[in-house]
Amino acid sequence: MTESTRENAELLVEMKGIRKSFPGVQASDDVALVLRKGEVLALLGENGAGKSTLMNILAGLYRPDSGEIRIRGKLARIASPRDASALGVGMVHQNFMLVDSMTVAENVVLGIPKLPFVPNAARIRREILELSERYNLKVEPEAFVWQLSVGEQQRVEILKLLYRKAEILILDEPTAVLTPQESKELNAVVKLMQAEGKSAVFITHKMDEVMSFSDRVMVLRKGKVVAEKLTRDTDPRDLARLMVGREILFCIDKRPFEPKGLVLELSGVEALNERGLPALRGVDLRLRSGEILGIAGVAGNGQRELAETITGLRPTTAGAISINCVDSTNASPMSVIRRGVGHVPQDRVAVGVVGDMSVSDNLAMKAYRSAPLASGGVLRPKRFLELAKRMIEAFKIATPSPSTRTKFLSGGNIQKTILAREIEACSSLLIAVYPSRGLDIGATEAVRKELVAQRDAGLGVLLVSEDLEELAQVADTIAVMFEGRIMAVMPACDAEAERLGLLMSGAIPAEV
Amino acid sequence: MDLIASILTITLRAGTSLVYATVGETFTERSGILNLGLEGMMLMAAVSSFATVYYTGSLALALLVGAAVGAALAAVHAFLTTTMRANQVVSGLSITLFGTGFASFLGQRLGPESNSHRLVGLTADRFSPIAVPGLGDIPFLRAFFNQDLLTYGMYLLIPLAWFYLYRTRSGLWLRAVGEDPQTADAMGINVFRTKYLYTMLGGAFVGLGGAHLSLAYTPGWSENITGGRGWIVIALVIFSTWNPARAIWGALLFGGINAVQFRLQAAGTTIPAGILNMLPYVATIVVLVLITWWEALSKRVGAPASLGNAYMREEK
Ligand SMILES: Nc1ncnc2c1ncn2[C@@H]1O[C@H](COP(=O)(O)OP(=O)(O)O)[C@@H](O)[C@H]1O
Ligand SMILES: [Mg+2]
Numbered sequence: 001m002t003e004s005t006r007e008n009a010e011l012l013v014e015m016k017g018i019r020k021s022f023p024g025v026q027a028s029d030d031v032a033l034v035l036r037k038g039e040v041l042a043l044l045g046e047n048g049a050g051k052s053t054l055m056n057i058l059a060g061l062y063r064p065d066s067g068e069i070r071i072r073g074k075l076a077r078i079a080s081p082r083d084a085s086a087l088g089v090g091m092v093h094q095n096f097m098l099v100d101s102m103t104v105a106e107n108v109v110l111g112i113p114k115l116p117f118v119p120n121a122a123r124i125r126r127e128i129l130e131l132s133e134r135y136n137l138k139v140e141p142e143a144f145v146w147q148l149s150v151g152e153q154q155r156v157e158i159l160k161l162l163y164r165k166a167e168i169l170i171l172d173e174p175t176a177v178l179t180p181q182e183s184k185e186l187n188a189v190v191k192l193m194q195a196e197g198k199s200a201v202f203i204t205h206k207m208d209e210v211m212s213f214s215d216r217v218m219v220l221r222k223g224k225v226v227a228e229k230l231t232r233d234t235d236p237r238d239l240a241r242l243m244v245g246r247e248i249l250f251c252i253d254k255r256p257f258e259p260k261g262l263v264l265e266l267s268g269v270e271a272l273n274e275r276g277l278p279a280l281r282g283v284d285l286r287l288r289s290g291e292i293l294g295i296a297g298v299a300g301n302g303q304r305e306l307a308e309t310i311t312g313l314r315p316t317t318a319g320a321i322s323i324n325c326v327d328s329t330n331a332s333p334m335s336v337i338r339r340g341v342g343h344v345p346q347d348r349v350a351v352g353v354v355g356d357m358s359v360s361d362n363l364a365m366k367a368y369r370s371a372p373l374a375s376g377g378v379l380r381p382k383r384f385l386e387l388a389k390r391m392i393e394a395f396k397i398a399t400p401s402p403s404t405r406t407k408f409l410s411g412g413n414i415q416k417t418i419l420a421r422e423i424e425a426c427s428s429l430l431i432a433v434y435p436s437r438g439l440d441i442g443a444t445e446a447v448r449k450e451l452v453a454q455r456d457a458g459l460g461v462l463l464v465s466e467d468l469e470e471l472a473q474v475a476d477t478i479a480v481m482f483e484g485r486i487m488a489v490m491p492a493c494d495a496e497a498e499r500l501g502l503l504m505s506g507a508i509p510a511e512v
Numbered sequence: 513m514d515l516i517a518s519i520l521t522i523t524l525r526a527g528t529s530l531v532y533a534t535v536g537e538t539f540t541e542r543s544g545i546l547n548l549g550l551e552g553m554m555l556m557a558a559v560s561s562f563a564t565v566y567y568t569g570s571l572a573l574a575l576l577v578g579a580a581v582g583a584a585l586a587a588v589h590a591f592l593t594t595t596m597r598a599n600q601v602v603s604g605l606s607i608t609l610f611g612t613g614f615a616s617f618l619g620q621r622l623g624p625e626s627n628s629h630r631l632v633g634l635t636a637d638r639f640s641p642i643a644v645p646g647l648g649d650i651p652f653l654r655a656f657f658n659q660d661l662l663t664y665g666m667y668l669l670i671p672l673a674w675f676y677l678y679r680t681r682s683g684l685w686l687r688a689v690g691e692d693p694q695t696a697d698a699m700g701i702n703v704f705r706t707k708y709l710y711t712m713l714g715g716a717f718v719g720l721g722g723a724h725l726s727l728a729y730t731p732g733w734s735e736n737i738t739g740g741r742g743w744i745v746i747a748l749v750i751f752s753t754w755n756p757a758r759a760i761w762g763a764l765l766f767g768g769i770n771a772v773q774f775r776l777q778a779a780g781t782t783i784p785a786g787i788l789n790m791l792p793y794v795a796t797i798v799v800l801v802l803i804t805w806w807e808a809l810s811k812r813v814g815a816p817a818s819l820g821n822a823y824m825r826e827e828k
Contacts, residue, residue, distance in 0.1 A: 061697070081697065082701075082702075097694070098692075099687075099695050101817065102684075102687070102691070106684060110685075110688055110696070110701070111696065111699030112700075116681065117681050119681055119684075160699075
């Protein structure tokens, strides 16, 4: 289909006057959206702008407070996901909708009304393999979901849509958790489906994805549509400004690099992963105060284990770690915290915050033990609130109130909450693992600025990232990790993307 | 040989009510609902099915009443925990407290005037053992084929329940709801209806288990006729790892030790009766601890992941 016919093609989905509110927020505020046959619509907006809410309404998971939806011109009554599915709507949700303890095949057929009472496992297997062949989505139908990597799980999600022959695809940040390579594969599948005449709404924070295959762009801010444009009439800078309502700095001011005393030293550190296999193999690293040391590498090459061994969450099997020149090999997490180490963990929702507790309790979670938050072993709720108000202000955490349960915040604001707490409790070393993963441009900028500010204030910052742009922007020194080894350490100004890429993939041997 | 056959016969007979109830509770828990009301439900089913057979003489009707009473009490549990989102433990315990008390009350009121309105001590029709022609005489198999109709039903129930859970579409939907209701909902499965349906279906089987006690195993009504079986079943579900095919092992264990200690008592041992009576319960606890320990080591074969949690769409 050529572009001009696509612009005039049949209207597949029309949403009009959609409103939806949650306690304390208007998540959709009179939104209108159209999707034409064969078109890819990119839906942009900061975390919490209401993108997922709007799409959950179309997929039947949320009921709008008001508004109407037409599909293929007919008024659609979508009261449940089953109704949506019958109309050809399929959604890949922002968090995986897979039953961990079931197999890939079971997950693929789950909920299909037409499935025979006694399903034919061999036939389902064959059909799945055919699809995975055709779309180049490698999966093992008999594997259990819990055994799969994040990238493989995302493939299963796509297969679910294909198996149901969904015509209207909703992809909610499908690449946010994927490695660059996996994202590329997924994008290829989306293009293939588009070529077959399917239509898609694609939610993403990655500008290159928007520019490379969307036809149209719609930008949401605080539940309202703020812009709608043809992709060819816009550019990333324009879109970024529309999303956050202000100019985004693509580079961050830093003071000149003047490192001082050693804050962290690792020599020959080894550790095992959950399965008992070597995750760190003889890691040597040095980090000085006033320095940001970036750890580059494809996720899963020992970065998480590195952060956990330093913070005392994982035992080392060999080697030594010293923090501020004091030996802290296999020190307890508590004593590491006492040495002034802050940790922004990889999985912020699972181990970074307690979702069911308030923002103010989460903010106090490291400092609660001592004055001023506690006196004589008794907590002082008033002081909790004072601290929370101050931090919410300082870090611009968008929350209805300090007593809101943390799980109701958007990803970016949860990350800011963790960052605020860790920086507050941190006096020498800050460890941040993929701190901007899944965040929108505005929140990403805020997080990076904060890391640089802490470095300028004299902290040592260990930044684990797989985003080379991020590393180039903030790091002073870059170390590349591959299969638990440090492949090379170099000043950030000498790091060329191509060489980093080769080191990260193990294509050239270690240099240290 | 004869001794083994006779112990096995009693074992199966003693295990039947446990198997029905275990299969029932397994289905309920697979939908994510923990029903601790079993003890009360079994007692209520036992008393009402005995009263039915006493007055109507119809065993079929009595079974039906037993199943219906179980399902009705389970429906209350489903309503409280699913619609009203009450705590499942609290709701289940209330049903046990209510059922235990009310069954005892009915036992003192439903009887004929001649027995001063009490059901205790009365006799009525019962499910007696029927030997399967041809098979009932073979030495070892005799134990299996000299049983009442409900025990024969149990032989069918176990493979059917397993097949339903692991090989059919509905079984897949059910397992998904118990594991991950959010995903099941997003995939178009009606979570609400599933929870109601299987809580009540499970309740009906628990009711049949209770009916077996008063219609076949110890025919008639007596206070505390279940002897805590409702609680034992909750343990049996755990150590069958929520798989109906394994329900039989737990039931045989509990029923078997029961049978052995009866034998010992009948043979007049010097071991105090109190200790012997305790044995089946102690064995259940010990095996439960071992199984749980082993499960913790091997991970991932445990309880339905959402067991005990209420689910609401649009709730984060
Ligand atoms: N189920 C829910 N309960 C309460 N608040 C919610 C729920 N879902 C979304 N929200 C709130 O609605 C707003 C929009 O959220 P969402 O649609 O997830 O944003 P986006 O996908 O654009 O990041 C946020 O403030 C979020 O906290
Ligand atoms: Mg979202």
